Amino acid sequence: MSPAATPSVTEIVVADEDAGPYGITAGPDGALWLTLTHSGCIARLTLDGELSRFPLDAPGCRPAVITPGPDGALWFTRSQDHRIGRITPRGETASFPVPTPGSGPFGITAGPDDALWFTAMNTDRIGRITTDGEVTEHPLPVRDAFPSVIAAGPDGALWFTLNRANAIGRLTTGGDFGLYPLPTPGAAPVGITSDGTALWFVEIAAGHIGRISVDGEITEYPLPDPGARPHAVVAASAGECWFTEWGGNRVGRVTADGEITGYDLPTPSSEPHGITVGPDGALWAALETGGVARVAP
Template identity: 70%
Template structure:
């Protein structure tokens, strides 16, 4: 592990702490888009700091994870009022309700088949929604698993974390589910990303570790120096390393494919970093639940 100060960190205020910036993704328009989990809004942040905000439901709807879709729009989960949202870059909103009430959608990603795929925390299912709003479901073979974040993997399949089942799941496009149990008990995986090395990388929020799962099923775990750091979200940079948030330690971390970890302190104490993404400018951007977005660049 290395500690480094060789990054410039700039913070952009996007809301007060009551709004709660949470998820973040680069949009098709060259801006960052993020969820404001406590105010029922989506924010658009240009790389020069210009800000726009759009309501996407009631203040209690909890917009959570957001991703760019294959149709030039942004797609998001609303975990409290149980909808999937679609917002265009000019702020036009559509919402779709899964057929079963109380599903608790959380993670969402664009799939390899031109659809969006999402997790349902409360029903132990993975959902698929087409860009015109048609929803289908795939049940998981375990109960109380709490499926969390999801990513399109390196093998034309969907990979997702099962926070309470202590496992990583794989779902192919034919609906076959494979579970990979984690070596560390009670690791509670959350964030997951498709790596640049024929693997998916994930974070273990309760164990303070970063994990790598190859498409061959091989699992490696890399402990953080501070096992109480509570890593939350993770993303892959074009250069191959993965960047992750340490929600409990007020830091951003970077791990190379070889497992070398570097950490960077955030300037504002207790800023609660959650979502993380590589922006259209090549910098790393992270949503701070206390009301800002941080940009990290050399």
């Protein structure tokens, strides 16, 4: 990894250490939206630093990943009480139960069919929820796979990481399933994103960034720090992705030709998790110790 190129890296405190900023996304209102996983809240952060917090009906529900929905609201998973949450830009909240008990929903994304698709970590299922709250589930033909993060692919299918199965999964909206084992044993993929051409994912246990074409061809890019524990990834453009290093306390950038650059975060051991491209074109990462980091490329 090339040394830090001294970009503009700033941090903003958004919560106390016990709140746990985890997921982050850019909303349709020009603000950033975060899950505060330890305190059961959703937070809204404007680009000029104005912060609003919206407590959920169950403080222990552990909101995890958050994404914009096709209806202009933000949708998020509640991994502890097994529900899918919804919040409007005005802060109005609702939630919907997942049919299979103990599912542990985690990843969520807007699909190509005007619905939301999510992973059920504990029950090896991919779920679909309409904006009216109707949920259907697709059981996976693999067991103890631990589906984690999910993204809509450029081919109109849903792509997701199978953390314990060490593979990438693909599911069409019609229910056809594909499985792509990873070359590195025990890589434990987590985050995944589409750059409009291919899918990028992170291997938290192996310290790699991976790329998979819609035809299933996989390329892996080892990070210089095997203990970096890359966690989340977001595409900035075709062939350019940014990722968080949970163990390395960095935000990194990777290109399709394998160039990797890392940027240290100011606060030691800040535990970066989710990452998104903000409305201002900068990269924003959620720091579980209570802040967000802004990296201007």
